[in-house]
Amino acid sequence: MTDYTLIRAKRRTMSLQLDRDGNAVVRAPYGVKKEFIDRFVAEHEDWLTRAREKQQARRLAHPEPTDEERKALIARAKEYLPMRVDYWSGIMGLTPTGLKITSARTRFGSCSGKNSLCFSWRLMQYPREAIDYVVVHELAHIRHHDHSPAFYALIERYMPDWRERMKLLKE
Numbered sequence: 001m002t003d004y005t006l007i008r009a010k011r012r013t014m015s016l017q018l019d020r021d022g023n024a025v026v027r028a029p030y031g032v033k034k035e036f037i038d039r040f041v042a043e044h045e046d047w048l049t050r051a052r053e054k055q056q057a058r059r060l061a062h063p064e065p066t067d068e069e070r071k072a073l074i075a076r077a078k079e080y081l082p083m084r085v086d087y088w089s090g091i092m093g094l095t096p097t098g099l100k101i102t103s104a105r106t107r108f109g110s111c112s113g114k115n116s117l118c119f120s121w122r123l124m125q126y127p128r129e130a131i132d133y134v135v136v137h138e139l140a141h142i143r144h145h146d147h148s149p150a151f152y153a154l155i156e157r158y159m160p161d162w163r164e165r166m167k168l169l170k171e
Contacts, residue, residue, distance in 0.1 A: 002048055004041055016044050020105075022052050061171065062125055070121070077101045077121040084135045085117065092158055094142040108169065109134045111141035126168060133165035 004016075004024035014028045014037065028037050041048075065073060078101055089095050098116035108123045117138045123131055136159050144151035155162050 002041055002045060006037065014040055016041065016047070018048070018051050018055060022055055024048055058171075062122075065125075073124045074101060074121045077119065077124045080124065080131075081119050081135070084132060085139070088132065088135050088139055088158070092136070092139050092154075094139045096139065096142060109138040111138045111145070113145065115142045129165045130168035133159065133162055134169070136162070 002024050004026050005019075007025065007027045008030050009027055011027065011029050014026060014032065017025050017027075019025055024041065026037055026041060028040075081101065082099055085096065085099055096111070096115050096117045098114075100116070100118045102118050102120050103122075104110075104118070104120040105122065107120065109117065109119045111117055119134065119138070123134055136155055140151055140154045143154060152162075159165065
């Protein structure tokens with residue numbers, strides 16, 4: 001059976017996920033017995049194996065860049081992303097209050113409550129179609145600070161093929 005890290009919390013359901021290193025993490029309600037949690041993990045061994053394989057394939061497809069590559073990606077992001085934000089901002093009629101390039105590993109972009117956008121320089125390792133999707137996605141958060149149907153309708157209005165573009169980020 002797989003070793004796992006157990007995190008108990010005030011919640012109603014159990015969840016199973018992999019951390020960045022491929023270790024299983026179970027989140028469970030306080031009252032659930034250890035035997036039940038062990039059974040839950042055992043029942044999901046196949047999922048864990050597939051998820052680890054997918055995680056490994058993704059790592060091989062997107063290895064950690066060298067310092068020189070990282071510097072080049074950051075420079076490219078600082079030049080390219082503001083242009084794309086300006087372009088889509090003009091089309092969508094949505095203007096961010098700021099723009100930052102970050103080193104985030106787990107998200108390509110974010111929009112603050114004050115409508116300031118952040119983009120990870122790691123996004124520059126993906127095709128332009130995918131980059132534009134992230135820009136439009138974050139700009140849409142200026143109008144809808146959620147992932148509601150109205151949010152996705154706004155994205156669809158300006159980028160009808162957003163689903164295909166989003167898939168490029170998962171490769």
